[in-house]
Amino acid sequence: MLANAILIAMALIILALVLNIWRVVIGPDITDRILALDTLYINAIALLVLLGIHMTSAAYFEAALLIAMIGFIGTTALCKYLLRGDIIE
């Protein structure tokens, strides 16, 4: 029951990742691509959490936390660059 649910959830998340990459490829503007990359890292965290449940290992949460922090910093830096032409003023 639980193993099947994890597999189905993984399939759904991987489909979501493929859709995000498709938006990164076709995105007409630079902000669309940044938004797609933002969604991509959130879905990657979801996949890591699912892997942590699947393998019954708590080590995946540190990776999830690191990806959350670095993804947020990346999105913020790109947006600041678009807004100001500089990241750290």
Add this chain to the structure above:
Amino acid sequence: MLDIIISIFLILGAGFALVGSIGLLRLPDFYTRLHGPTKATTLGLGALLIASMIYFSSRGEVSLHELLVTLFLFMTAPVSAHLLAKAALHLRIRSEVDLPKDEQSKP
């Protein structure tokens, strides 16, 4: 019993993440596209983390460090969405309706 609850949360979370990504792909312009991922995907990840919290708590000691990821994401998702909307207004990205005036980029 606990398996059923965890499975429901897992499918719900993955479904919400997929709905957010479909919204990202299908909606017509950038400002509507901003809605899908920043709400639905964050909610989906919250449901997945609740499922993980129940699962690891049912195996012995109480596990609460998923709350860190949840709190961090729920705080940072609106901030990044706000920054993206500001950048798009600054660059005058094409929109289906008229945009409000950008107060900051006045000469």
